[in-house]
Amino acid sequence: MATVVAAALGGCAGDEPAPTFTNPVYASDAPDPQAIRVGEAWFLFHTNTPAANVPVLTSPDLVTWSPAGDALPALGSWAVGGKTWAPEVLAVAADRYVLYYTAASAATGRQCVGRAVARAPAGPYVDDADAPLVCQAALGGSIDASPFRDSDGSLHLLWKNDGNAVGADTWIWSQPLAPSGETLAGAPARLIKQTEAWEGAVVEGPFLWRRPEGLFLFYAANAYDRSSYAEGYAVCDSPAGPCRKAPENPILASAGRASGPGHASMVEKDGRTWLLYHAWPAGQEGAVDPGRQVWLDEVVWTDGRPVVRGPTDGPQALP
Template identity: 70%
Template sequence: MVLLTACGKAYTNPVHAGDTPDPQALRVGDTWYLVHTNEGGRNVPVLTSPDLVTWTPAGDALPHLPDWADGGKTWAPEIAELAPGRFALYVTVADRASGRQCIGAALATGPAGPYDGLQRLVCQADQGGSIDASPFQDQDGRRYLLWKNDGNAVGQDTWLWSQPLAADGLTLTGAPARLLRQSEPWEGHVVEAPFLWRHGARLLLFYAANAYDTAAYAEGYAQCDSPLGPCHKPPGNPILTSHGRASGPGHASMVEFKGKTWLLYHAWPTGAEGSTTPGRQLWLDEVTWNGDTPVVHGPTDTEQKVP
């Protein structure tokens, strides 16, 4: 909600009170398009906003699943603009044949879809399945796909992976590279939800860790030499943890808007971890930089200046 104060426009988290798990946003023209994990009977719910604060439901980006996928477990979608009028959706779906989660990709002419022709990209059924796809385009124009093998579903390690994407956005090329796995006490038994962000010359890998339905869930980052690694974890993690009315904040995505950097993420209301109502709500906080180190100014639950 946008508020008018003596100092101008302000907002208070959460910026969307409904269940908004695993959010990612892309700006096209003057509009932000946000997609998130299935909710309310929609496979890939879409929200739109002019300012990252006021969000309006805008339908289902993936109204029909292919014959090879089961409904109800359509997770962590992300969208990328491949060219004007050509958008790709990367999303986790339930693969009927393997009984595990797989990552698929589909195309549309607009960011809100509808996306058609969902095809498998990554499955890794022998490693628990594959989830949490995130596309990245580096400054040289090359594209990559990041994801997590769902090892915690089968008692294995969880690794974050990266692999080059072809220009069509639907084909992986080269070999997959392991970037990192759970190794620090704060991470518990799982790392997930990777995304890459280039800040100047530095390439940063952000990720969430620990059990998603607890207050221990949090966001951290690593420093990488290239989109294919190697990556190492600096001191100072995690950078976003439970605070105030936000419990288990994580599965974030980062955007730039009006010369500033912002983090969109989900969090449970404190004391309602794991609930279906209201579920994981949408939060927004600013990120500033201490050299190459990201500083997340949140979770905030007091009035903040609108972007």
């Protein structure tokens, strides 16, 4: 877990020391983190471990995280265990949550996206469908689903076709969701694929974030187990595109003790935005232990564009 200490951050004599934290905020293997806030608690979901299909962590402050069990104890009937990747959760009502997860399809052998429903944020979630929600088997499969609620209340689902599994292009896709969040509606749209040198052969791990300045598509790129893995963004006209990649990409790359940072998600707290992402300890890329740890750094918006203050491996103020 993160180191939390009281440290003076300046100010007048006699001021109470302001608490700080130091990355990583969760030092065990927890790839592809996404968090939601329910009341005063945060719930973080990440890729499977040997003990859980969808591990869930809880925190009161985004910094101190504690394991809270398996959000998805049983997979849908269509799925095979062992590769439950990149789960994300959307609250569709006060007592209804939808979990989107990637798992191996028994019918196709490819990774596909399913959905499961629960009455509480930590689950247990139940997938009662007999087929995946998205499964582009001919395009290598479908992974990394991310739900998005736009400012008009409309729901959308993003994902990536797993083209790198079959030597094909990897596209980020978007499609409207029904108000329940359980079924797709409308037609899918392709947003971006790998085109830039820093991206290598892969773009993945997408999420959308709406700001007064516009609609931002964040994504990870390059080989997940290399120091070249990094995070970038594009600006989109709508959830269906078109999207234009930022010339300053990548905006988060290996530095200090963080190697291969990416597959991020964003949260807002007290008007500030923070990026949750995973990173390997430098020099231990691809190692099972400790694996990909969870890091947290602030995103500031300069001239309407996101700037990540990180990777930061020194003390910083608590969110």
